[in-house]
Amino acid sequence: MPLPGATRAVDRAIADRRIAGAVVLVSRDGELVHEQAAGMADLESQTPMTPTTVFRLASVTKPVTAVATMHLVEQGALDLTSPITHWLPDFRPTLADGSEPDVTVDHLLTHTAGLAYRKAEPPGSDYDRLEVSDGLDRTDLTLAENLARIGRTTLRALPGTEFRYSLAYDVLGALIAAATGTTLQRAFHELISEPLRLHSLGFSVGERTPVATAYSDGLIPITDEPIPNGINVSRYSPERIFDPTQWPSGGTGAAAHAHDIRSILDTVALGGGTLLRSSTVAEMYAGRISQELTPTVRESFGRGWAVTSPDTSPLLGLPVHAVHWGGVYGHSWSIDPATRTVVVALTNTTPEGMAGAFPTDVARAAHVDLAEGRLD
Incomplete structure (x- = not known):
């Protein structure tokens, strides 16, 4: 039962060639209320996105690392x-x-x-x-x-x-x-994947795994060539995820499909489940350090994610006190603790999918759809 506003936001971005493709999931109280796989995972071969297309997560790895860390804190390790x-x-x-x-x-x-x-x-x-x-x-x-x-x-x-x-x-x-x-790969498996029965989360994938091709704005394939970022250069290697000898980056190095990310975030939204105590989740939600985005716009950062402020709420299309972050390959996600709503929007186009209009359009539309009871 898709959310019509969210569906239109995704379809519009693809029609405008701002993104090549996306998988967007929205859940409330742990129940999936929107699933949309749209556009192309690979433009050259015309391979469509599917709900199980795997993405290079970039900084969507970070909330997974935060949850694993807090689990070890609970254990006393x-x-x-x-x-x-x-x-x-x-x-x-x-x-x-x-x-x-x-x-x-x-x-x-x-x-x-x-x-x-x-x-x-x-x-x-x-x-x-x-x-x-x-x-x-x-x-x-x-x-x-x-x-x-x-x-x-x-x-x-x-x-x-x-x-x-x-x-x-x-x-x-x-x-x-x-x-x-043990290794970080093994720790992720034991602490996160096994309890939640995840199948795609890892730091490398097989050559036949359906991984979305990475594009920059203009739908240009990303290569190993450094990309100027206005300060220095950003160094990417899309092929990294196919090489099991690469060091596992707890900040940017994992891959997964959208449903596995949604499962982790749903578990947090519902109070921690098999991963964390509810009191630990509450502490992770709390803003602990202020970050200045512009001279007039500030929000907070908690243990694992940013905390939406009155300044950033209208900019992000999220309720105040929602937690969120993105991923430089073109991703965004959020949790609204008040309504236990999770939005996962993974694209294969950067920076539009992370920092363009796309994540705000999708998040705002999803929350409006849910608030007004719109379900197709």
């Missing part, structure tokens, strides 16, 4: 306030003055650890000189080797004082592996 050197003794980045402040799990979860992304730093920064991987490129590095490089960078701020979107979730991935004594 991690804690939020101890220095992470308890589990990663060699990870000791310093401030510009040479001092070595403590970095905690909570700093990593809220992007207040003082770390950065290489692509967001000016050319020639220490991230460039150390050739740190942002988790989207294809390299010969291991997780441990990239962690060591991150650990040799200079912290951009005293931990706990400033929101800075960063490689913090890649450090969390290493932390999860250390705390569980």
